[in-house]
Amino acid sequence: MENAALRLKELAERLIGAELPVRIRGWDGSEAGPPGAPTLVVRDRRALRHLLWKPGELGLARAWVAGDLDVDGDLYETLDRMAGFIWERGEDARTLRQAVRDPEFRAAARKLLALSAPFLPPAPPPEERRRRGRLHRHTKHSDRRAISHHYDVGNDFYELVLGPSMVYSCAYWAAPDATLEDAQRDKLELVSRKLGLEPGMRLLDVGCGWGSMAIHAAREHGVNVVGVTLSQEQAAYARKRIAEEGLTDRIEIRVQDYRDVRDGPYDAISSIGMAEHVGSERYLEYAHDLHALLKPGGRLLNHQIARRPQTDESAYSVDEFIDAYVFPDGELAPVGTTVSLLERAGFEVRDTEAIREHYALTLRGWVANLEAAWPEAQRLTSPGRARVWRLYMAASALAFERNRIGVNQVLAVKTPEDGASGLPLRTREWRA
Structure with a gap:
């Protein structure tokens, strides 16, 4: 008997320099590791080739998306146990990439692979987006391509994951047992109150998604809204919803880059999960x-995910899995950097509200929706794409819970020369 699991366990423990915190089930059915722990299932030895040819997080991601790696047991518990040696290794510890390149490790892995498979580089899963380098980042053309990669995967798929609200950003939970729909409605209302929306005002919704903020603002607060998105599928869906609500006289949805909007001034701008x-x-x-x-x-309400500050803020860093499969060219900055740049542009920043725990609850709600309709999710997009979203959302929920990343609502004002901001004296009442 090959006993692939035992040999994989030995390789993994050499890799991380510690006892493996999960069980392993090999492609031959063998198992090894701590009893009762969640099980990492290596369905095909190609998973090891992915890791050897692309050491680090991207190799693991490719194996997961291809279906060569899976989890038997609670996904959150598995990711939580593995976080310490994949995402949260200290600066003085060996990185996964360095360890995989160790000659002794690679020699042992080749012996395992050689039992029945040639040592050839496996092709990346088709869901992976090819990176083009920093010179091509954040042009209008590249941003359209990046947005299309993420959002144009089918409105039916997003309906399944997000639920009827069709809001793809952090909800605002009045209580942990609130429904996802209630929490998303409360978030839209919170944004509306922070912006001080009143009948007849003009609102620009930057990155309007499927139109939820625009519809809420027009229906509940009587404002006129222009929503801009780079996604053709989002725009078509939003326009249909708006027509069904009878709000076409108050809302215009454009497929347009925010850099091309020229019909200001607006009374308020919402930017929710776009920056x-x-x-x-x-x-x-x-x-x-x-x-x-x-x-x-x-007023501007800028709702944005933030990362923790780095030792060297001049260094460029990217999450390989997120960049290749989820948000191409996406970048996170510390909230302090965001506030400083808004101030440099002339804004007076009046309030910053950190709501990271709310995003953990939101993501767990989305994962529950996805898992409850797993066969349908795979049919609507692809098995690989569904696996991307399940891993991305579950890992992100843990990242927010562990304070690896956060999310903040920053309220900023274009304060006039006389200093009259229009904000109330008492904070967080939002209306003058």
């Missing part, structure tokens, strides 16, 4: 553009 796509090189330009589109006294 992560802007990029560090373009962020000050983004802030200047939105500032120019607001009338004096107008």
Whole structure:
């Protein structure tokens, strides 16, 4: 008997320099590892080739998306147990990439592979987006391609994951046992109150998605809305919803880059889960553009995921899995950087609310929706794409829970020269 699991366990423990915290089931049916622990299933030895040819997170991601790696047991518990040696290794520890390149490790892995498979580089899964280098990042053309990769995978798939609200950003939970729909409605209302929306005002919704914020603002607050997105599928879906709501006289949805909006001034701007796509090189330009589109006294609500500060903030870093499979060219910045750039563009930042625990609850809700309709999710997109979303959302939920990343709502004002911001004296009442 080959006993692939035992040999894989030995390789893994050499790799991480510690006892493996999960069980392993090999392609031959053998198992090894701590009893009762969740099981990492290696369905095909090709998973090991993915890791050897592309050491690190991307190799593991390719094996997962291809279906060569799976989990038998609770996915959250498995990721939580593995986080310490995949995502949270200390600066002085050996990285996964360095360990995989160790000659002794590679020799042992080749012996295992040689039992029945040639040592050839496996092709990446078709769901992977080919990277083009930093020179091509955040042009209007590249941003359209990146947005299409992420959002144009089928509105029916997103309906299944997001639920009827069709809101793809952090909800705002009044209580942990609230429904996802209630929490998303409360988030849209919170944004509306922070912006001080009143009948007759003009709102620009940057990155309007499937139209949920635009519909809420027009229906509940009587404002006129322009929503812009780079996704053709989102725009078509949003327009259909707006027509069904009888709001076509109040809402216009455009397939347009925010950099091409020229019909200001607006009374308010909402940017909810869009700024992560802007990029560090373009962020000050983004802030200047939105500032120019607001009338004096107008408010911006910038809702954005943030990472923790790095030791060397000049270094460029990217999450390989996220970049290749989820948000191409997406970048996260510390909230302090975001606030500083908004201020440099002329905004007066008046409030920052951190809501990272809310995003963990939101993501767990989306994962539950996905898992409850797993066969249908695979049919609507592809088995690989469904696996991408399940891993991405579950790992992200843990990242928010562990404070590896956060999410913040930053309220900023284009304060006029006389200093009259229009905000109330008491904070977080939002209306003058």
